[in-house]
Amino acid sequence: MRAPRRAEEAKAGGFAEEERSRIATVADVLIPAWGNLPSASTAGVVGSLLEKALRARPDLAESFARSVANLPETPTSETVQDLIERDYESYLTILTLLLGAYYMSDAVKGALGYSGQEALRIDVGALPAYYEEGLLEEVSKRGPIYRQAPADTI
Amino acid sequence: MSRPDVLIIGAGASGAVAAKRLAEGGFDVVCLEQGQRTDPGAYRGAYPDWELTGLKQWNWDPNVRQADADYPVEVSESDIDPLMFNGVGGSTVQFAAQWPRLAPSDFHVRSLDGVADDWPLTYEELQPYYERSDVDFGVSGMGGDPAYPPGAEPPLPPLPVPDVANEIARAHNRLGWHWWPGYNAIASRSYRGRRPCVQRGTCAWGCGEGAKGSTDQTHWPDAERLGVKLATGARVYEITVNGRGLATGAAYVDHEGVHRHQEASVVMLAANGIGTPRLLLLSSSAHFPDGLANRSGLVGKRLMMHPFGTVIGLFDRRWASWQGHWGQSLQSMQFYETGPSADFVRGAKWGLQPTGGPLGVAMGFGGDPVWGEELQERVSKSLGHSIMWGIIGEDLPDESNAVTLDSELVDSDGVRAPRIHYRVSGNSTRLLEFHAERASESLIEAGAYETIVTPQVRGTGWHLLGTARMGDDPESSVVDRWGRAHDVGNLFVIDGSLFVTSGGVNPTATISALALRATEHLISRRKGQATP
Numbered sequence: 001m002r003a004p005r006r007a008e009e010a011k012a013g014g015f016a017e018e019e020r021s022r023i024a025t026v027a028d029v030l031i032p033a034w035g036n037l038p039s040a041s042t043a044g045v046v047g048s049l050l051e052k053a054l055r056a057r058p059d060l061a062e063s064f065a066r067s068v069a070n071l072p073e074t075p076t077s078e079t080v081q082d083l084i085e086r087d088y089e090s091y092l093t094i095l096t097l098l099l100g101a102y103y104m105s106d107a108v109k110g111a112l113g114y115s116g117q118e119a120l121r122i123d124v125g126a127l128p129a130y131y132e133e134g135l136l137e138e139v140s141k142r143g144p145i146y147r148q149a150p151a152d153t154i
Numbered sequence: 155m156s157r158p159d160v161l162i163i164g165a166g167a168s169g170a171v172a173a174k175r176l177a178e179g180g181f182d183v184v185c186l187e188q189g190q191r192t193d194p195g196a197y198r199g200a201y202p203d204w205e206l207t208g209l210k211q212w213n214w215d216p217n218v219r220q221a222d223a224d225y226p227v228e229v230s231e232s233d234i235d236p237l238m239f240n241g242v243g244g245s246t247v248q249f250a251a252q253w254p255r256l257a258p259s260d261f262h263v264r265s266l267d268g269v270a271d272d273w274p275l276t277y278e279e280l281q282p283y284y285e286r287s288d289v290d291f292g293v294s295g296m297g298g299d300p301a302y303p304p305g306a307e308p309p310l311p312p313l314p315v316p317d318v319a320n321e322i323a324r325a326h327n328r329l330g331w332h333w334w335p336g337y338n339a340i341a342s343r344s345y346r347g348r349r350p351c352v353q354r355g356t357c358a359w360g361c362g363e364g365a366k367g368s369t370d371q372t373h374w375p376d377a378e379r380l381g382v383k384l385a386t387g388a389r390v391y392e393i394t395v396n397g398r399g400l401a402t403g404a405a406y407v408d409h410e411g412v413h414r415h416q417e418a419s420v421v422m423l424a425a426n427g428i429g430t431p432r433l434l435l436l437s438s439s440a441h442f443p444d445g446l447a448n449r450s451g452l453v454g455k456r457l458m459m460h461p462f463g464t465v466i467g468l469f470d471r472r473w474a475s476w477q478g479h480w481g482q483s484l485q486s487m488q489f490y491e492t493g494p495s496a497d498f499v500r501g502a503k504w505g506l507q508p509t510g511g512p513l514g515v516a517m518g519f520g521g522d523p524v525w526g527e528e529l530q531e532r533v534s535k536s537l538g539h540s541i542m543w544g545i546i547g548e549d550l551p552d553e554s555n556a557v558t559l560d561s562e563l564v565d566s567d568g569v570r571a572p573r574i575h576y577r578v579s580g581n582s583t584r585l586l587e588f589h590a591e592r593a594s595e596s597l598i599e600a601g602a603y604e605t606i607v608t609p610q611v612r613g614t615g616w617h618l619l620g621t622a623r624m625g626d627d628p629e630s631s632v633v634d635r636w637g638r639a640h641d642v643g644n645l646f647v648i649d650g651s652l653f654v655t656s657g658g659v660n661p662t663a664t665i666s667a668l669a670l671r672a673t674e675h676l677i678s679r680r681k682g683q684a685t686p
């Protein structure tokens with residue numbers, strides 16, 4: 001078992017080469033290539049994206065570094081299964097940060113067709129289809145559906 | 155600070171409503187709020203890390219967020235985690251701004267359905283306050299809804315809906331089921347200095363546009379302009395009383411850790427359904443050995459948190475399912491009333507909502523996160539292809555569901571933390587199962603090829619209600635129909651603690667209307683008001 005890294009080092013994404021390779025391997029087990037979606041390492045998760053994720057979640061830096069240090073040299077699906085059963089918190093920490101980093105990748109967003117949360121302008125002139133088609137009138141025609149209180153309770 | 159007419163504890167929904175109205179009525183008001191002001195520029199909705207920070211810094215659960223303003227809540231005996239935001243605006247800073255009203259029947263569930271208790275007021279009595287609150291909060295929606303008695307139109311037209319919502323509306327018309335454009339305290343047009351909604355869909359992590367009707371936007375600027383003194387970083391730990399059993403003010407720890415006392419002629423508790431009973435229980439004294447205003451023994455009891463379920467519909471068609479107010483685009487009250495052959499009483503409101511960004515989908519709202527190919531498949535199927543009915547079920551009051559004081563846990567000022575005992579009832583479980591089945595039918599009829607049902611989700615205690623209930627009888631209620639404590643003539647409770655029953659809708663339209671009503675009653679009776 002390795003000594004845990006200091007939080008500040010992890011925060012700066014300061015992982016040694018060997019650790020980066022372990023992170024990349026576990027990242028690809030957790031987030032494999034699928035359809036037009038790249039694997040985590042192809043998307044460049046282990047680099048500036050992970051740094052960004054760690055900057056967003058400094059609270060996880062230390063436990064991430066520790067959890068990664070505790071992984072075997074070449075993590076596999078069995079490693080992940082084992083982690084889920086043995087140390088769910090570590091699994092969640094690793095998954096959260098790697099997924100957070102993955103979905104900040106432009107390539108991944110492009111493949112998902114996810115443009116991010118955009119500011120849109122409400123078209124004040126546009127009437128909703130339900131209005132134009134008279135769908136609300138059908139609801140109104142069916143009449144009130146609320147129950148009145150019995151007269152003696154009022 | 156000298157002795158003001160009224161001290162309000164808590165600057166959330168109800169505290170803001172009371173502060174503004176009292177100031178308009180010429181009262182001298184001080185409000186103590188344990189949290190801080192939030193600069194809308196601090197919200198992360200417009201940044202790529204919004205989902206990551208939403209799991210921690212902007213988490214709805216104070217036990218996870220652990221910000222300076224938060225106090226811990228002991229939940230090991232609760233089926234639902236209570237959620238809140240502590241700061242100016244209170245939980246409205248993070249609320250989704252769904253703004254339905256209770257239905258007329260909600261005020262009479264004992265008479266109509268033989269369960270729980272009737273309220274000491276009617277829908278008709280509250281209606282004018284609902285309508286004025288709609289104007290104050292800038293509610294978007296459409297009048298003429300057959301689920302409610304006739305009344306004034308909401309001040310703003312409805313927010314836009316995604317096209318799939320039109321499909322769901324058509325489906326409901328084929329089924330003969332109710333639906334209506336959703337009511338939201340979100341500005342669909344520029345309104346009283348607020349910008350219109352930009353449909354970014356991050357409402358529950360703070361609205362950077364100021365379009366959402368959180369009370370830091372809707373009420374506090376006016377209240378402070380009218381002279382209300384709002385002290386932040388002020389954590390109250392006791393309501394003080396004199397020998398005549400009247401409240402004299404409150405003891406609090408200020409932002410520098412200094413213990414202080416704020417005097418007042420009248421004290422209003424607006425600390426929410428957990429914070430208020432916590433304070434009443436903390437304020438036991440020789441005069442009130444079981445906690446302040448607790449002659450009935452009901453302070454902290456009858457906690458209702460609205461068990462909440464979701465049904466997600468997956469569609470082949472593609473749209474930006476992560477955009478749009480979060481909030482509700484449509485609302486259905488089709489199964490709101492007790493059904494003739496149901497094995498449960500009362501019902502639920504459904505609200506149609508977006509399904510969020512990729513991380514939220516991957517982490518599985520209410521379910522387990524997944525990994526590997528299953529993860530990629532889940533996100534690809536759902537993101538851009540899904541919409542969700544959120545189901546809020548009536549939560550009947552039960553005295554064993556309660557807020558007490560924990561014997562060990564304390565907050566950062568050493569004040570005893572609340573402990574929750576809460577179990578989801580059999581009625582709620584059966585109700586949510588029935589509703590999840592119907593909501594699936596709705597989505598399938600609208601063209602969904604599959605639905606994902608989560609009948610009840612743990613992390614959804616958004617609505618904190620019932621822990622200082624109102625009523626006419628001092629033996630079976632904590633406060634009267636105006637929110638005045640039966641036992642302490644100058645102490646008012648004006649937050650969600652007041653609720654007699656929960657109804658099956660989001661509560662803040664009702665909390666705000668009740669707070670306005672209670673405040674105006676106090677104003678009208680100012681001459682006869684007992685003071686210390």
Ligand SMILES: Cc1cc2nc3c(=O)[nH]c(=O)nc-3n(C[C@H](O)[C@H](O)[C@H](O)COP(=O)(O)OP(=O)(O)OC[C@H]3O[C@@H](n4cnc5c(N)ncnc54)[C@H](O)[C@@H]3O)c2cc1C
Pocket residue numbers: 163164165166167168169186187188189214223237238239240241242243244245246248249250251252253358388389390391424425426427429430433481616617618648649650651660661662663665
């Ligand atoms: C994520 C989320 C989504 C929600 N969505 C909706 C929705 O769509 N529709 C809806 O109707 N409702 C919604 N709600 C619920 C809504 O926010 C609450 O019903 C409403 O804000 C409650 O108002 P309140 O006045 O009772 O308390 P709050 O708004 O919670 O305010 C209480 C205030 O009191 C302060 N306080 C507590 N104790 C102390 C103390 N000891 N000293 C000093 N200050 C204290 C707190 O810091 C807080 O600011 C949501 C809530 C959350 C968290």
Ligand code: SF4
Pocket residue numbers: 199340350351352353354355356357358360361362363364365366478479480
């Ligand atoms: S969707 Fe509208 S209300 Fe919600 S955060 Fe964006 S601008 Fe604010």
